[in-house]
Amino acid sequence: MTSPSQGNPSTEAAIEELIKGREAATRLGVFLQEATLGKSAIEAFKEVLDSFSRSLSVLDSGQPLKNPAIIGVGGRNQxxxxxxxxxxxxxxxxxxxxxxxxxxxxxFPRAYFRCTHKYDQGCKAIRQVQRSEDDEFIITYMGEHTCREPAMLPHIISPSYLEGSCLISFRSNPTDNRQEAPLPSSFPSYKQECHEEVLSNLSPGSSSSAYVTLSAAYEGSKLMTPLGSTSDHGDVTSGFHSSTSSLHYVGFGTDSFEDIFAFDQDGFLQD
DNA sequence: CTGATTTGACCGAT
DNA sequence: ATCGGTCAAATCAG
Known part of the structure; x- marks a missing residue:
């Protein structure tokens, strides 16, 4: 990945500082979480984080951020x-x-998804999707995928991202996105972009919390093709596609904390 | 026809 | 009583 920041000492220094600042902010976020502060405090905190993230994005433009900041621990349930x-x-x-x-x-409304293989394979993974103000989605993943997604190629990102290698590369073809739309189809083209930032990573059991994402690989081997629409599991849906992306952990944790995201903007929902 | 999405109802937690 | 999460019947799409 080419990054303008590369080879530019001053820019890199700035990024370093921003990362430090963001880390400090995220640490503060943990306290905010524990202390029951008013919403304004949380909003302010969110702005701070956003600023850091935006600044980093600008400077870094695409370069994977190192030092993921993780805020909060544990989800509301197990x-x-x-x-x-x-x-x-x-x-x-x-x-x-x-x-x-x-x-x-x-x-913005929140859309709820469960793994297609919930019943045929007992996969308990679920996710909640909300649209953010920047035409991006805030996706909350809960639970681990225990299914063996045919389309997934065994590219498991181990908890190593906790150590800084927060690189998750996606790649595939945009096939069918419809089911992905959290709302009526008024989402223009969230498909061609593949930018992701991990806002938070919380895994109580940390054990096998590895979050799986597929990567580059399965191009060419689309095992996931809709098995003729006759498959018993018949839950072939979404598309997959991704592409290399850079993500940053900007984190924070519990669901309630989610309120930090005071997405304000129209357009998310609408039909 | 089969499977996915939509959407109001229902339910548990706060 | 309110809010968020899930269910399930109706509807849509391939």
Whole structure:
């Protein structure tokens, strides 16, 4: 990946500082989480984080950020969860939407997905998707995929990202995105972009919390093709596609903390 | 025809 | 009582 920041000492220094600042902010976020502060405090905190992230993005433009900042621990239930900000809903897995809800704290509805293989393979992974103000999606993944997604190529990102190698590369073809749309189809083209940032990574059990994402690989071997629409599991849906992307952990944790995202912008939902 | 999405109802937690 | 998450019937799409 080419990055303008590369080879530019001053820019890199700036990035370094920003990363430090962001880390400090995320640490602060943990306290904010524990202390029951007012919403304004949380909003302010969110702005700080956003600023760091934006600055980093600008300077870094695409370069994977190192030093992921992880805020918060543990989801509201036992499920390991992580929050990812992405421009695409494709993560290599097939999801089935089972609900959508207007959420009080954010003006955009939240869409609920469960793994397509919930019943045929007992996969417990679920995710919640919300649109953010920048035409991106805030995706909260909960639970681990225990399914053996045909389309997934065994590219498991181990918890190593906790050590700084937060690189998750995606890549595939945009096949069918519809099911990915958290809302009525008014999402223009969230498919061609593949930017992701892991806003948070929380895995209580940390053990096998490895989040799986597929990568470059399965191009050419689309095992996932809709088995003729006769498959018993018949849950072939979503598309997958991805592409190399850079992500940053900007993190924070619990679901409630999600309120930090006071997405304000129209357009998410609408038909 | 089969499977996915939509959407209101239902339910549990707060 | 309210809010968020899930269910499930109706509807849509391939």
């Amino acid at each position: 499920l390991p969860s992580r929050i990812v900000k992405s421009k695409t809903l494709d993560d290599g897995y097939t999801w089935r939407k089972y609900g959508q809800k207007e959420i009080q704290s954010s003006k």
